[in-house]
Amino acid sequence: MSVSTVRGAHAADPTPGLEAHDLSRAFGDVRALDHVDLVVPRGGVTALVGPNGCGKTSLMLVLASLLSPDTGHVRVLGVDPAKDPRGVRRLLGWMPDGFGTFEALTVREVLRTMAGAHGLGAGAARPRVEELLHTLRLDPLADRPARVLSRGQKQRLGLAQAMVHSPQVLVLDEPASGLDPRSRLELRDTVRALAAGGVTVLVSSHILDELEEMCDRAVVMDAGRVVASHDLTAAPALLRWRVGSLDVEALRAVLAARGIEATDVPSPDGDWGRRGALDVDVADEADAHALLRLLVDHDVPVFTFGPATTGGRLEAMYLSATREERS
Amino acid sequence: MSGDRGRLRERPTSGAPDAPTTRSGRSPAQSWAAIRLVAGLELRQRIRTSRWYLVLAVWVIAVYGVVLLGWFATSESTSDERGVVLYSMTTFVVLGFGLLVVPALTATSINGDRDRGVLATLQVTQLGPAELVLGKLLAAWALAGLFLLVAAPVYVFTLVTGAVGPLRALGALLVLAVCLAVFCAVGLACSAWTARTVSSVVLTYLAVAGLGLVTVILFGLLLPRTAVETDRQVWTMTDDQGQRCVLQTQRREDLHTERVWWLLAPNPFVVVADAAPALPANENQTAFDPLQAISTGVRLARIGPAEGALDECWSELPVLREGEAVEDATRVAQAGPVWPLGLGALVLLGVGSTAVAIRRTRTPVHRLPRDVRIA
Numbered sequence: 001m002s003v004s005t006v007r008g009a010h011a012a013d014p015t016p017g018l019e020a021h022d023l024s025r026a027f028g029d030v031r032a033l034d035h036v037d038l039v040v041p042r043g044g045v046t047a048l049v050g051p052n053g054c055g056k057t058s059l060m061l062v063l064a065s066l067l068s069p070d071t072g073h074v075r076v077l078g079v080d081p082a083k084d085p086r087g088v089r090r091l092l093g094w095m096p097d098g099f100g101t102f103e104a105l106t107v108r109e110v111l112r113t114m115a116g117a118h119g120l121g122a123g124a125a126r127p128r129v130e131e132l133l134h135t136l137r138l139d140p141l142a143d144r145p146a147r148v149l150s151r152g153q154k155q156r157l158g159l160a161q162a163m164v165h166s167p168q169v170l171v172l173d174e175p176a177s178g179l180d181p182r183s184r185l186e187l188r189d190t191v192r193a194l195a196a197g198g199v200t201v202l203v204s205s206h207i208l209d210e211l212e213e214m215c216d217r218a219v220v221m222d223a224g225r226v227v228a229s230h231d232l233t234a235a236p237a238l239l240r241w242r243v244g245s246l247d248v249e250a251l252r253a254v255l256a257a258r259g260i261e262a263t264d265v266p267s268p269d270g271d272w273g274r275r276g277a278l279d280v281d282v283a284d285e286a287d288a289h290a291l292l293r294l295l296v297d298h299d300v301p302v303f304t305f306g307p308a309t310t311g312g313r314l315e316a317m318y319l320s321a322t323r324e325e326r327s
Numbered sequence: 328m329s330g331d332r333g334r335l336r337e338r339p340t341s342g343a344p345d346a347p348t349t350r351s352g353r354s355p356a357q358s359w360a361a362i363r364l365v366a367g368l369e370l371r372q373r374i375r376t377s378r379w380y381l382v383l384a385v386w387v388i389a390v391y392g393v394v395l396l397g398w399f400a401t402s403e404s405t406s407d408e409r410g411v412v413l414y415s416m417t418t419f420v421v422l423g424f425g426l427l428v429v430p431a432l433t434a435t436s437i438n439g440d441r442d443r444g445v446l447a448t449l450q451v452t453q454l455g456p457a458e459l460v461l462g463k464l465l466a467a468w469a470l471a472g473l474f475l476l477v478a479a480p481v482y483v484f485t486l487v488t489g490a491v492g493p494l495r496a497l498g499a500l501l502v503l504a505v506c507l508a509v510f511c512a513v514g515l516a517c518s519a520w521t522a523r524t525v526s527s528v529v530l531t532y533l534a535v536a537g538l539g540l541v542t543v544i545l546f547g548l549l550l551p552r553t554a555v556e557t558d559r560q561v562w563t564m565t566d567d568q569g570q571r572c573v574l575q576t577q578r579r580e581d582l583h584t585e586r587v588w589w590l591l592a593p594n595p596f597v598v599v600a601d602a603a604p605a606l607p608a609n610e611n612q613t614a615f616d617p618l619q620a621i622s623t624g625v626r627l628a629r630i631g632p633a634e635g636a637l638d639e640c641w642s643e644l645p646v647l648r649e650g651e652a653v654e655d656a657t658r659v660a661q662a663g664p665v666w667p668l669g670l671g672a673l674v675l676l677g678v679g680s681t682a683v684a685i686r687r688t689r690t691p692v693h694r695l696p697r698d699v700r701i702a
Contacts, residue, residue, distance in 0.1 A: 027695065064451050068691040081691055086352070086453055094451050100444030102368065104375035116364045117452035119357065145375075161448060 015078045017042040017169055017200030018063060022072035024224075025058055032058035033069065034224035040202060040217075042077070045195045047211040047232075048204040049318050050221035056204045057097060059221070060171050063202070064094035076169055077200075089118075093162035097173035097204075101154060101161075103147035107138055110146050111160055118165035132160040135190065151178035159190070170194060172203040176210050188214045212314040220321040228321035232314065241282045241291065244304035248276025254298045255280065260291075279308050353455070361454050365462020369436075370469065383473065386424065390478050393420045410490020415618045417481040418499050422506065422599055425474060426539050429507050432467040433514030434531040435524040437688060442524065446688075456688040460519070460681060464511055471507040475500065495603050502602040505670065506595045509677035510535055516680035519687035538595055538673075546590040553583040560636035572640040585631030592665055593672040597625050601666035626662040633658065 018040040025033040033055045040046045048056050061067035062074050065081030065088045073080055081088040102110050111132060115125035133139045136156045141149060149157060155178055162170060172191075176184050184207075191214055195201055205211050211218070212232065220228040242265065245251040255262045255278065265277040282288045288305075295302050353361075373379060397416045401409040437460075440446040449459060482500065485491040517530040559579040562572055591597050600621035 062691070066447055066450060066690045066692065068693045085691060086455075089451050089453060092451075096444065096447060098444065101448075102372055102445055103443075104372045105368075109371070113364065113368055114448070114452065117361070117449055117454050119361075119453040165452075 015042065016040060016075070017077060018171075018202060019075040020059065020062070020072065021074075023059070023062065023069050023074060024071040025062065025067065025069045031224045033062070035072070036221075036224070036226055038219060038226055038229075040200060040219075042200050043195060043198050044216040045191055045201040045203060045214055047215040047218040047314065048202055048221065049206075049208060049211065049218060049314070050227075054221045055224040056221055057173055058224075060094070060173050060202070060204065063171050064092060065089055066094075090165070091167055092169045092171060093165065093167035095158045095162040095170070095172045095175055097177070101146040101149075101157060104145060106143050106145055107149070107157055108133065108142040110157065111164055114161045114164045120165065128164065128166070132163060136160045137186065152180055152183050155179055156183065156187075159187070163194075167199070169200045170202070172201065174205055175203060176205050176207050184210055208315045208318055215314075218314055218317065220318055222321070228317065230314075230317050239282050239284065239288065240308035241280050241288050242277055242304065242306060242308040243280060243291075243295065243302060244277040245275070245295075246301035246303060247274050248278065249274070250298075251276075251278060251295065251300045251302070254295060254300055258294070277304070353453075358455075358458055361458040362462045362465060365449075365454065365459055366466040366469070369463055369466035373466070373470070379470070382428065383477070386428065386474055387477055389424055390417065390420055390481075393417075394481055406488045407490045410485040410488040411616050413481055414485040414491045414496070414499075415616055417478050418503070418599055418603070418618060419596065421475065421478045421503060422595055423539075425471065425503070425507050426510065426535055426595070428474065429467075429471045429510045430514045430531040430535050431528070432470055433463065433511045433518060434528040435518050436463050436467070436515055437518040437684065438522055438527055439518065439524050441522075450688070450690045456685045456690070459688055460515060460684045464508070464515055464681060467511040467514070468504075468508050471511060472504065475503055475507065499599060499603050502599050502666070502670065505677075506599065506673060509595075509673045509680075512677040512680040512684070515684040516687075519684040538593060542590050542594045546587055549587045549590070550582060550584065553586050554580045555583055556580050561639055562636055563639045574636060579637075581632035583631050584628035588625065588628040588665075589668075591625050591628065592669040593676070594669070595673065597621060598666050598669035598673060601625060601664055602670065622665075623659050625665045626659045629665055630658060630662045 016039045018038070020036050020038040023033050023036040023038075024031070036055070036059060038059075048059070050056055058067065062069050063076060063081070065076075065085040068082060073082060076088045076092050079087040079091060102113065105113065108129060111129040112125055115129055116122075120128065130139075133142050136159060138153070138156055138160060141153060146154070146157065155175060159172070159175060162172065170191075175191075176187055179187060188210065191201055191203065195216075203211065203214065216231070216233055218228075218230050218232055219226055220230075243251060243262075252262065260280060262278040262280050265279055280291065282291060292302070292305055295305075394413060394417060397413050398409070401412050404412070437446065440449075450456075454462075479500070482491075482496040486493055486496050513534050514527075514531040517527040517534065518524070521527040521530060556578060558576050559581075561575055561577045561579070563575055563577075565573050600618040603618050603622070
């Protein structure tokens with residue numbers, strides 16, 4: 001079991017944002033967490049991805065001081081929730097997956113209550129709540145009862161609840177689920193702004209391309225274990241590029257003359273005539289640009305040119321990491 | 328805002344990992360504010376969502392319906408007698424209906440919140456498990472107090488007519504309030520103990536019914552087992568010459584109630600009846616006072632069968648009888664009150680239940696009951 005350390009902007013800080021050491025937790029005969037080792041440096045956004053039931057939520061519950069591990073421990077900015085849960089709760093905001101809310105209260109009352117529960121006095125709570133209502137575009141809904149909110153609006157309220165005590169660490173479990181595209185972009189901007197302000201964010205999601213735009217790092221979990229971790233800001237070794245041409249044989253000839261390996265992309269409907277697509281491995285974006293110039297110089301009729309995996313690098317990484325585990 | 332921020336900064340955020348840290352380092356003022364916050368949240372939630380005013384209306388109709396029946400039933404009585412009857416009836420109706428209504432206030436308090444996914448959002452704040460549970464208890468008790476308040480005018484009436492002294496009326500209200508708090512606490516413990524709300528409701532009602540009914544049933548079932556045959560001196564009328572009261576030795580069965588009386592002690596009805604100070608001795612007092620009857624019965628049960636000769640001549644004649652049994656009234660006075668024990672047992676139950684509820688709301692959770700999701 002290797003310690004998966006992902007370097008980030010604030011890696012120089014001695015205390016990591018989040019740590020897990022040899023973390024195991026079983027529910028009956030289900031091993032939700034199986035010797036998880038993880039270090040999330042302070043600051044930045046880390047994605048936690050993995051198939052359903054892989055232990056993401058359990059890991060987040062342990063971090064949020066709600067669940068005790070069977071073995072191992074976690075630290076939130078150096079504080080162990082098993083020893084000082086209140087200390088952890090002061091530092092960490094947690095947004096659960098599929099949470100409910102105090103349905104009879106208005107949005108503003110919910111946030112004021114949560115602020116009070118976090119120990120903020122009325123004087124501190126009021127401006128903070130108004131600020132959050134504004135940041136998360138909840139001000140038109142502030143005096144509506146929470147039960148009439150749509151799913152997406154409830155997600156935004158959940159994020160506001162998690163942020164009400166200005167935590168230095170945010171643990172967000174599926175924050176983008178149920179959000180419309182506009183709200184997703186706003187969530188991304190909110191999270192990026194928080195990270196820019198030095199907040200450590202751990203966010204889980206199934207929507208990988210959303211995470212890719214939001215995250216600096218990614219940790220892949222499968223079957224209760226961390227199976228991969230990547231720095232998304234660093235360039236990967238090889239990128240798979242897809243080239244579509246109106247004349248696939250001309251494309252193949254130019255590539256073969258240069259000794260560039262290419263793999264055929266099966267056409268979806270069987271017969272594309274002369275049209276076709278080939279996948280080519282390139283080192284980086286500059287390499288891809290050189291390839292495009294080459295093809296254009298040779299009058300290859302190119303009509304598509306871009307990354308082969310539609311979901312981007314994170315999806316490719318996720319698929320390869322979970323596939324290795326399965327095989 | 329700056330004040331709060333400043334306070335937050337004082338706490339070590341990245342100290343030595345194994346340094347002893349305070350689990351609850353909260354001042355009483357902070358804890359009290361937290362309890363009030365939870366209670367306020369509970370009350371607002373309940374008053375806005377549930378049909379509480381319907382329940383309250385039904386309650387008013389039930390209490391005053393019974394009072395009205397009592398009023399008509401005592402139309403021939405003096406106002407003193409009427410006051411005593413109304414006082415006793417109201418106390419019993421409030422306690423009986425309270426036994427039915429009040430456990431429902433808390434029976435799904437904790438597992439219901441968990442089902443709705445709002446418990447965990449509170450647990451990750453500075454609120455401790457004790458503050459959460461006590462806040463919920465306070466809110467439920469306040470609502471129960473509302474039910475009690477509805478009955479208060481009847482007590483005022485009995486006070487005004489002079490049938491019942493202020494001490495007696497106040498005592499009944501106080502003991503009732505404590506009983507209702509205990510029911511609330513039992514409901515909280517059940518809702519913290521079981522994952523499913525259906526189970527906790529059934530469990531709460533079983534527990535409360537156990538106090539109100541099962542204690543009496545058990546007492547009744549065990550009573551015959553306390554019978555002991557002994558030779559007793561009995562003053563009895565002779566058959567042969569008639570009209571003569573003689574002392575005979577007869578084989579009698581004594582019920583040793585002193586072995587099982589404690590079953591009745593924690594019964595809320597017994598506690599309330601026995602705690603109410605006795606009516607002032609009044610020669611003309613003929614009204615039947617059920618509270619007094621229960622109180623006398625339990626106190627007699629506590630001391631068991633009378634010693635000395637039994638008087639079965641029942642004559643008013645001032646005949647000198649040696650070794651006569653002591654009068655019941657004197658014996659009751661000697662027995663002393665039962666309610667401090669009963670109330671003590673109830674309070675113990677309430678405190679124990681609250682402690683269980685707090686234990687089961689503590690996070691981080693080590694053991695999870697089956698089928699429970701934290702969030």
